[in-house]
Amino acid sequence: xxxxxxxxxxxxxxxxxxxxxxxxxxxxxxxxxxxxxxxxxxxxxxxxxxxxxxxxxxxxxxxxxxxxxxxxxxxxxxxxxxxxxxxxxxxxxxxxxxxxxxxxxxxxxxxxxxxxxxxxxxxxxxxxxxxxxxxxxxxxxxxxxxxxxxxxxxxxxxxxxxxxxxxxxxxxxxxxxxxxxxxxxxxxxxxxxxxxxxxxxxxxxxxxxxxxxxxxxxxxxxxxxxxxxxxxxxxxxxxxxxxxxxxxx
Amino acid sequence: xxxxxxxxxxxxxxxxxxxxxxxxxxxxxxxxxxxxxxxxxxxxxxxxxxxxxxxxxxxxxxxxxxxxxxxxxxxxxxxxxxxxxxxxxxxxxxxxxxxxxxxxxxxxxxxxxxxxxxxxxxxxxxxxxxxxxxxxxxxxxxxxxxxxxxxxxxxxxxxxxxxxxxxxxxxxxxxxxxxxxxxxxxxxxxxxxxxxxxxxxxxxxxxxxxxxxxxxxxxxxxxxxxxxxxxxxxxxxxxxxxxxxxxxxxxxxxxxxxxxxxxxxxxxxxxxxxxxxxxxxxxxxxxx
Numbered sequence: 001x002x003x004x005x006x007x008x009x010x011x012x013x014x015x016x017x018x019x020x021x022x023x024x025x026x027x028x029x030x031x032x033x034x035x036x037x038x039x040x041x042x043x044x045x046x047x048x049x050x051x052x053x054x055x056x057x058x059x060x061x062x063x064x065x066x067x068x069x070x071x072x073x074x075x076x077x078x079x080x081x082x083x084x085x086x087x088x089x090x091x092x093x094x095x096x097x098x099x100x101x102x103x104x105x106x107x108x109x110x111x112x113x114x115x116x117x118x119x120x121x122x123x124x125x126x127x128x129x130x131x132x133x134x135x136x137x138x139x140x141x142x143x144x145x146x147x148x149x150x151x152x153x154x155x156x157x158x159x160x161x162x163x164x165x166x167x168x169x170x171x172x173x174x175x176x177x178x179x180x181x182x183x184x185x186x187x188x189x190x191x192x193x194x195x196x197x198x199x200x201x202x203x204x205x206x207x208x209x210x211x212x213x214x215x216x217x218x219x220x221x222x223x224x225x226x227x228x229x230x231x232x233x234x235x236x237x238x239x240x241x242x243x244x245x246x247x248x249x
Numbered sequence: 250x251x252x253x254x255x256x257x258x259x260x261x262x263x264x265x266x267x268x269x270x271x272x273x274x275x276x277x278x279x280x281x282x283x284x285x286x287x288x289x290x291x292x293x294x295x296x297x298x299x300x301x302x303x304x305x306x307x308x309x310x311x312x313x314x315x316x317x318x319x320x321x322x323x324x325x326x327x328x329x330x331x332x333x334x335x336x337x338x339x340x341x342x343x344x345x346x347x348x349x350x351x352x353x354x355x356x357x358x359x360x361x362x363x364x365x366x367x368x369x370x371x372x373x374x375x376x377x378x379x380x381x382x383x384x385x386x387x388x389x390x391x392x393x394x395x396x397x398x399x400x401x402x403x404x405x406x407x408x409x410x411x412x413x414x415x416x417x418x419x420x421x422x423x424x425x426x427x428x429x430x431x432x433x434x435x436x437x438x439x440x441x442x443x444x445x446x447x448x449x450x451x452x453x454x455x456x457x458x459x460x461x462x463x464x465x466x467x468x469x470x471x472x473x474x475x476x477x478x479x480x481x482x483x484x485x486x487x488x489x490x491x492x493x494x495x496x497x498x499x500x501x502x503x504x505x506x507x508x509x510x511x512x513x514x515x516x517x518x519x520x521x522x523x524x525x526x527x528x529x530x531x532x533x534x535x536x537x
Contacts, residue, residue: 058414080416086408095282096462097407105404109415114397141462161415 009036011165011195012057017066019052026052030066030220034165038195039187041206044216050199053216054169057197058082071164080109083163083194085154087170093143099153100138103129106160121160128156132186148179155186166190168198172205184209253487261381262373262483262493268384269440269449270475272391276433277454277475278467279426283406286451288325288427291340293434293446295321295347300368300438301354310368311383314438318431321347326424371442371494373483380439387432394429402426403464440479441494452501453478459512478504 012034019027026049034040042050055061056068059075071078106128107121129135132152137145142153151171158166168187172180184205187196200206206213215221253259280289299317303310321343329336355365367375395402404412405422412419430450437446457470482497489496 060410060413079414082414084411084414086410091408092282092284094458095407096458096464096467097403098463101403101464102407105400105407105411106415108400108404108412108417111400113401113417117400144462157411 083158266479274472
């Protein structure tokens with residue numbers, strides 16, 4: 001039995017996580033450690049368990065077996081310290097809400113029930129919008145933006161929660177090449193402050209910007225071997241060069 | 250029109266229309282943007298069971314309707330949270346059970362229920378002052394809750410998942426919203442009746458949505474439209490001596506159709522930008 005303790009400057013730790021959905025295994029023996037300055041990309045085929053893994057990290061789904069420790073507690077308790085940017089095409093774009101209002105909803109957890117947004121909340125929202133370069137669009141209705149712009153707004157919404165970890169689900173799925181590159185530049189800036197986990201099946205850009213690539217297809221395959229893989233020798237260690245072949249197969 | 254105001258029942262009818270419009274403008278906006286029209290239908294038909302119970306026990310049927318629609322809201326909310334894929338089945342079942350209970354209660358009540366039809370199809374001209382007071386109290390409750398939880402409801406309707414991530418329970422918020430719908434339904438029963446509630450709940454909000462992209466403006470516009478529809482419908486029903494509830498609904502329904510045609514004609518102008526984005530999204534989706 002491995003002792004459940006977090007190492008110094010470790011933000012998130014998954015230990016031997018298993019999950020199955022209607023008795024179909026989705027995740028097996030998943031181990032992951034995220035440290036302060038990590039920028040991790042999780043790649044893998046559709047149905048490989050990427051979204052499930054994110055839901056487990058967010059504490060929205062509990063694993064059948066194994067441990068998840070986020071900031072020394074369960075992800076359920078500390079969920080509000082995770083900035084989450086969902087896949088954006090699940091929204092109803094006609095929704096009557098402005099960019100400004102969307103970003104402010106990120107402050108909900110800080111304001112408390114029944115209270116109005118304070119000056120400080122608005123200041124934080126304005127700063128986040130400036131950081132993602134969308135401040136001038138603050139009065140636009142959310143549907144009247146391009147894919148890349150919507151993504152930036154959702155990133156701003158995640159940033160105003162003052163997260164200790166940023167999670168992005170397919171951030172470039174609906175964004176053209178040029179805008180994707182700009183997004184990755186933005187992630188790099190954000191990564192100077194907090195660790196980032198991003199899920200993607202576009203491996204083109206990923207390799208240039210992230211410092212760890214993990215391939216997930218029911219099991220995790222780490223690009224660089226680390227101490228966790230050592231404990232579980234079944235887990236294959238994949239060299240960076242073969243990674244591309246793996247995803248395309 | 251002005252000399253009609255000297256009659257108390259006309260004054261009550263106009264006041265009833267105004268009170269109903271406030272609730273249906275605010276809550277109808279949520280019903281439309283969150284796409285829970287069918288749930289609202291279930292809640293309103295369930296209220297019929299309460300009206301029957303009211304007759305049976307000899308209390309004000311509106312009190313019975315409040316009890317039944319609130320329990321329907323909670324029942325549908327809790328069951329659909331747990332078994333999300335069966336949500337529409339749950340609603341359909343509750344819808345029918347409520348109506349069936351109402352029919353049996355009315356049947357068990359000795360004597361004849363004279364104004365039962367006015368609960369089904371509405372008759373704002375027969376609203377007594379006591380009901381106006383109940384409607385006022387319901388309005389104040391609805392307004393206060395929405396005022397206090399405005400930002401939470403906005404987040405809930407836009408992105409439920411994110412609401413739970415920032416640490417606010419979307420399940421509880423959703424139940425509160427359904428309860429507000431239940432109260433609104435009760436308010437509207439007197440004006441347009443159980444069967445036509447859905448129309449007055451959704452049409453003003455659906456029209457305002459065509460012309461504004463802000464939830465607050467949508468609410469204000471819906472309230473104003475509600476006042477116009479109830480007043481105009483009432484006046485037409487008196488002039489032509491036809492049922493008031495149905496006239497109010499027809500007035501709003503026809504306005505809605507005209508607005509759709511208008512919007513359709515000017516569509517290019519309104520949403521060319523949005524369409525461009527949609528097209529781009531579609532092409533990207535296909536290429537994946």
